[in-house]
Amino acid sequence: MKMVKRKFLLKAQALRTEEVPRAHLPAFQSAQNAPADLGASEMRYRRLFETARDGVLLLNPDTRKITDVNPFMTQFLGYTHAEFVGKELWEIGLAEDRADSRKMFRALRRTHFVRYENLPLVSSTGQARPVEVVANLYEENTHQVIQCNVRDIAARKRDEQALVAAKNESCRQASELQKTVTERTARLWETIAELEAFSYSISHDMRAPLRAMRGFAEILLEEHSAQLDLKALNYLEKIAAGAAHLDSLIMEVLTYTHVLNAEVKLEAIDLNVLVPQVIKTYPELQNDNVEIQIEGPLPKVLGGGASVAQCVSSLLTNAVKFVPPKTKARVKIRAEAVETDIRLWVEDNGVGIAPQDQSRIFKMFERVGRAATYEGFGMGLTIARKAVERMGGQIGVESTVGQGSKFWIQLKEATL
Amino acid sequence: MNAPILLVEDEANDVFFMKHAFKLAGILNPMQVAQDGQEAMDFLAGDGGFADRNRFPLPSLVLLDLKLPRVMGLDVLQWMRGQAELRTVIVIVLTSSGLGPDIDRAYELGANAYLVKPSSHDDLREIAIQIKQFWLELNRSPAVRLKFASLMANGA
Numbered sequence: 001m002k003m004v005k006r007k008f009l010l011k012a013q014a015l016r017t018e019e020v021p022r023a024h025l026p027a028f029q030s031a032q033n034a035p036a037d038l039g040a041s042e043m044r045y046r047r048l049f050e051t052a053r054d055g056v057l058l059l060n061p062d063t064r065k066i067t068d069v070n071p072f073m074t075q076f077l078g079y080t081h082a083e084f085v086g087k088e089l090w091e092i093g094l095a096e097d098r099a100d101s102r103k104m105f106r107a108l109r110r111t112h113f114v115r116y117e118n119l120p121l122v123s124s125t126g127q128a129r130p131v132e133v134v135a136n137l138y139e140e141n142t143h144q145v146i147q148c149n150v151r152d153i154a155a156r157k158r159d160e161q162a163l164v165a166a167k168n169e170s171c172r173q174a175s176e177l178q179k180t181v182t183e184r185t186a187r188l189w190e191t192i193a194e195l196e197a198f199s200y201s202i203s204h205d206m207r208a209p210l211r212a213m214r215g216f217a218e219i220l221l222e223e224h225s226a227q228l229d230l231k232a233l234n235y236l237e238k239i240a241a242g243a244a245h246l247d248s249l250i251m252e253v254l255t256y257t258h259v260l261n262a263e264v265k266l267e268a269i270d271l272n273v274l275v276p277q278v279i280k281t282y283p284e285l286q287n288d289n290v291e292i293q294i295e296g297p298l299p300k301v302l303g304g305g306a307s308v309a310q311c312v313s314s315l316l317t318n319a320v321k322f323v324p325p326k327t328k329a330r331v332k333i334r335a336e337a338v339e340t341d342i343r344l345w346v347e348d349n350g351v352g353i354a355p356q357d358q359s360r361i362f363k364m365f366e367r368v369g370r371a372a373t374y375e376g377f378g379m380g381l382t383i384a385r386k387a388v389e390r391m392g393g394q395i396g397v398e399s400t401v402g403q404g405s406k407f408w409i410q411l412k413e414a415t416l
Numbered sequence: 417m418n419a420p421i422l423l424v425e426d427e428a429n430d431v432f433f434m435k436h437a438f439k440l441a442g443i444l445n446p447m448q449v450a451q452d453g454q455e456a457m458d459f460l461a462g463d464g465g466f467a468d469r470n471r472f473p474l475p476s477l478v479l480l481d482l483k484l485p486r487v488m489g490l491d492v493l494q495w496m497r498g499q500a501e502l503r504t505v506i507v508i509v510l511t512s513s514g515l516g517p518d519i520d521r522a523y524e525l526g527a528n529a530y531l532v533k534p535s536s537h538d539d540l541r542e543i544a545i546q547i548k549q550f551w552l553e554l555n556r557s558p559a560v561r562l563k564f565a566s567l568m569a570n571g572a
Contacts, residue, residue, distance in 0.1 A: 204483040204512045207535065212429040215537040219436065247535040258515065306516070 055150030057084075057094075061137060064088055064105055067145075076152060078124035093122035094133065094148070104135070108146060112137040118153065130157050192261055199257045206250055214243035252379040255310070259383055264304040264390045268414035271298035271344065274305070275333060278312045287329075290320045295334035300414035301342050307387040308411070311395070312344070314384035315407045319348035322405075341393075343410045352401040362395065384409070418445040419476035424456040424492065425449065425510075426484050430533070433540055434479070441544035443552065448475065453487025456480075457495060460502055475505065476557055477547075480527075482511040482518060490521055497526040504558040506551060510543075 049056055055073035059066055069084040077084075077092060084092075088101055095101035107114050114135045120128040132151045137144055217240040225233055279285045279292060301308065320329040332347045353361060362385040381395075388395045388409050399405035421443070425431050431449055438447060450456035456478075459466045466472045478496075482489035489509065496502040506528045511518070514532040522530050529551075534540050551557070 200483075200513065200515070203515070207512045207533070208427050208430065211433070211533065211535050214535050215429065215433045215540070218537040244535060262516070 055131070055148075055152070057148040057150060059089070059146040059148065061105055061109065061144045061146050064101055073150065076123070076129060076150075077121060083124075093120055093128070094150075105146075108135055108137045109144075118157075121150070130154055195257060196261055199254050202250060203254050207247060210243045210247045210250070214240050214247070217243070249379075252383065256379055256383050256386065259307065259310065259387045259390065262306075264307055266302050266304060266391060268300045269303050269305055269308050270300050271308075271335065271342075272296060274309060275312055278309050278316060282313060282317060284320060285316055287320070290329045290331070292316070292331045292333065295332060298333070298335045298344070299337075299342050301344070302412040302414045303391045303393070304387075307391055310387045311384040311409050312346075314380040315346040315409070318380055319346050319350065319405070319407070322350035323348070324351055337413065338410060340413055341410045342413045343408045345406055345408045347404065347406040349404045352403055353397065353399040353405055354401050358397050358399060361397070420446045420448045420473060422448045422450060422456065422459060422475035422478045424453065424478065424480045424484065424489065426451050426481065430481075433537055434544075437537065437541045437544040438548075440541050441548050443544065443548050445476070445552065448472070452485040453489060453492045455486075456484075456492050457487060460496065460505075461499070474501070477551060478505060478507045479510045480507055482509060482513060482522075490518075490525060493522065493525045493527060506555075506557050508547065508551070 049070050052070055052072055055076055056070040057066055057073060058068040066084050066087050066089075069081060073079075074081055074084060079087075079092075088098070089095040089104065090097050090101045095104055104114060114133075116131075116133040119131055119133055121131050123129055130153050132153050133148055135146055135148045137146050217236045220228070221233060221236050221240065228236070275294060275298060284290070285292060316331065316333075319331045323329040327349065330349045332345070334345050334347075336343045336345060362381050385395045388411070391411055393409060393411040395407070395409050397405055397407045421438075423431060423434055425434065435447055448459065450459050458464045459472060460474070460478075462469060462472070480489045480493060484492075487495075489511065493507055493509075496505065496507065503526075507526070508529040508531060509522045509527045510531045510533060512533050519530050531543060534543065
């Protein structure tokens with residue numbers, strides 16, 4: 001055993017080539033006097049030593065000098081094999097100085113193992129070569145030998161640094177994004193506040209002259225009709241109607257901005273209570289020409305009270321508005337469970353909506369078909385759509401021209 | 417003689433419509449008009465030109481617009497509810513704004529009712545009739561009771 005190891009070291013000296021091509025190996029095998037099986041084994045390990053893509057250093061623990069290095073090491077640090085042999089570890093950066101080197105050897109004698117995660121070796125041209133080093137002290141019968149395995153970690157360190165840089169960059173971008181979002185949100189809130197102030201101002205300032213137009217026209221119609229001819233009365237009626245229409249448009253825009261901005265607190269809304277309340281509030285829903293049937297009992301939904309009422313009133317007032325002339329408006333209200341949602345249907349016997357118009361009716365200010373037919377369709381459904389969206393729900397319609405429309409809103413069912 | 421009604425309103429046309437509607441509704445109480453919040457406060461406090469309580473007696477009812485020059489309606493209301501003499505005077509807010517926050521705030525500050533100005537004069541007349549029937553006839557108001565109390569005290 002002792003013989004073999006010593007030979008191994010000697011052979012290591014003998015075989016000084018940058019590389020050991022496979023073709024050379026049989027010659028190497030035949031050149032030794034050792035038994036064939038030992039020779040084969042030694043050659044196998046020698047091949048590992050010679051071709052390894054990691055550095056291997058052999059050291060004498062007594063002299064602390066390098067006794068052998070593999071080709072990778074010579075390439076890696078740019079010293080020839082001859083230059084390597086006899087050097088101490090601190091000379092190639094593996095230890096800081098002579099004292100550090102001694103310390104390392106003492107540690108090796110004690111624990112037989114030392115590992116460095118990240119050391120800067122120094123090449124012949126003075127360049128730093130980051131490595132990971134594992135040093136083992138082996139007993140070889142009467143003496144000891146130290147083997148250092150040296151791994152080039154430059155690529156790994158580059159990757160690590162790139163990773164850290166990328167991480168820093170992504171952190172920087174995230175914080176920049178956060179800043180942008182914060183700034184824009186602040187600006188948005190400012191705009192919303194301005195919009196609200198604007199709405200408030202509109203509600204007061206624009207409605208006042210309209211009240212004047214409508215009010216004086218009505219007083220003229222009621223109290224001074226004897227002094228006016230039919231033409232004049234007709235004009236006055238048109239003035240009053242125009243002012244009333246503009247006023248309702250302003251109110252709709254105000255309602256829309258309010259629905260857009262108001263905070264919606266979701267709570268359980270009992271449709272059995274809310275739907276009849278809405279019907280009671282609107283005179284046009286209690287007309288003799290209107291029949292509203294509730295297929296009850298209705299469930300509870302999750303929504304904001306005012307928002308749900310807004311949607312229901314929009315659907316109901318629409319449902320009774322577009323009936324063919326001389327027809328009694330018949331409206332059916334029913335609820336349907338759709339998974340964990342409730343779909344509230346409002347079905348009418350109105351004129352119906354053509355397929356190409358069915359998505360447009362939910363869009364602001366779009367009037368479907370001839371204005372006279374669909375007068376006032378305007379914003380009610382737009383407001384309802386926005387209100388439903390703000391509660392996380394949906395709105396839709398199924399309709400066939402001449403066979404009425406089935407509008408629906410869908411909200412989460414309140415389980416409490 | 418009936419205690420006056422104070423209308424706090426800066427729009428001349430709205431003042432006209434209100435007086436007209438009250439007349440049509442058969443309300444006989446004299447109507448005093450304050451054209452802004454400060455004037456309303458002066459009137460109610462008996463300050464400036466309103467010191468003579470015989471000429472300018474305290475109203476039994478205040479109709480209060482919210483958007484007013486100088487002092488806003490809600491500030492007038494808040495001030496009133498801090499005055500011992502005015503704390504129980506009936507205040508009906510009558511304004512263009514039907515916004516939730518205004519309604520909530522008005523009631524928090526002690527409004528007795530909140531009405532939104534209708535654009536139709538017919539509707540305004542209907543409001544005037546309702547005010548007459550409920551607030552002036554059906555309702556027992558503290559201001560009226562105080563007046564009777566002072567009359568009795570004067571008589572004794």
